[in-house]
Amino acid sequence: MSTKVAIQGVKGSFHEEAAYKYFGEAIETVECESFKKTCELLKQGKVDYVVMAIENSIAGSLIPNYALLRDYRFPIVGEVYLHIKLHLMALPGVSLQDIKFIQSHPIALQQCNDYLEENPQFKVTEAEDTAASAQRVSELQLKDTAAIAPQLAAKLYGLEILERRIETNKKNYTRFLILTDKPEEKVKAKVNKASISFQTGNGVGSLSTVLRCFAEQNINLSKIQSMPVLGKRNEYDFYVDVEWKDQADYDAAIRQVLKHTNNFNIMGEYVKNEKV
Numbered sequence: 001m002s003t004k005v006a007i008q009g010v011k012g013s014f015h016e017e018a019a020y021k022y023f024g025e026a027i028e029t030v031e032c033e034s035f036k037k038t039c040e041l042l043k044q045g046k047v048d049y050v051v052m053a054i055e056n057s058i059a060g061s062l063i064p065n066y067a068l069l070r071d072y073r074f075p076i077v078g079e080v081y082l083h084i085k086l087h088l089m090a091l092p093g094v095s096l097q098d099i100k101f102i103q104s105h106p107i108a109l110q111q112c113n114d115y116l117e118e119n120p121q122f123k124v125t126e127a128e129d130t131a132a133s134a135q136r137v138s139e140l141q142l143k144d145t146a147a148i149a150p151q152l153a154a155k156l157y158g159l160e161i162l163e164r165r166i167e168t169n170k171k172n173y174t175r176f177l178i179l180t181d182k183p184e185e186k187v188k189a190k191v192n193k194a195s196i197s198f199q200t201g202n203g204v205g206s207l208s209t210v211l212r213c214f215a216e217q218n219i220n221l222s223k224i225q226s227m228p229v230l231g232k233r234n235e236y237d238f239y240v241d242v243e244w245k246d247q248a249d250y251d252a253a254i255r256q257v258l259k260h261t262n263n264f265n266i267m268g269e270y271v272k273n274e275k276v
């Protein structure tokens, strides 16, 4: 039986591309209409993994997904970075002059702001995800509508690319997390990154004391995100990603951090995705 991976969106979306990049193409991707649905399927044992976007280099963190990580507490077992390349696509035979409407995922639209501003003749509408907009153009045979989507979606839904690489910033990356409820035995020597959450007191220097523990052990902090603790004023959960070269440095830093934090949780230890 092939590995089942829940993705937000339909086949041909960046989530599917991220799943293929991490697992290879011999998997079965399971389409979900929301990130919450992907987590529910994992909880019910209907899939083996979830692929979840967590941040984009232009749009920033996907904050609601931090709440899902907090609520479902699935271990993070890996990460994938994708170079996001966006194309304008339409039915075969349709030319740019025929296009009146453009559809895509709101984040993808945001990433193509310059192109859309330079072409005010197009009426822009939001879709559930990039590939769903390509699927709709194809299924409804919309001759006046183009989708902004990845190349994979053009291939899958039989569309032709009218304009290539219309994203404003060509250095456009999205980071995805790989979640599961049955963590694999990782070869400890290879693991070099972790996602951790904790709370600190609301006092002078309490967060900097924790961060110093990492710095003193030569541990690189690659991301920090805070989320309010539900129902508690001025109290936050901090989510940090850390990277290391020497496992002993990481172990020592964690021993120190434990002395200065509450609700400390290692959400996952995994291999950093170096190749983008």
Ligand SMILES: O=C(O)C(=O)C[C@]1(C(=O)O)C=C[C@@H](O)C=C1
Residues within 6 Å of the ligand: 008, 009, 012, 013, 014, 015, 016, 053, 056, 084, 105, 107, 108, 128, 129, 130, 131, 174
């Ligand atoms: O619409 C898609 O194809 C998605 O996979 C969603 C998504 C996102 O959630 O940010 C993924 C990567 C890109 O940044 C744009 C959209």
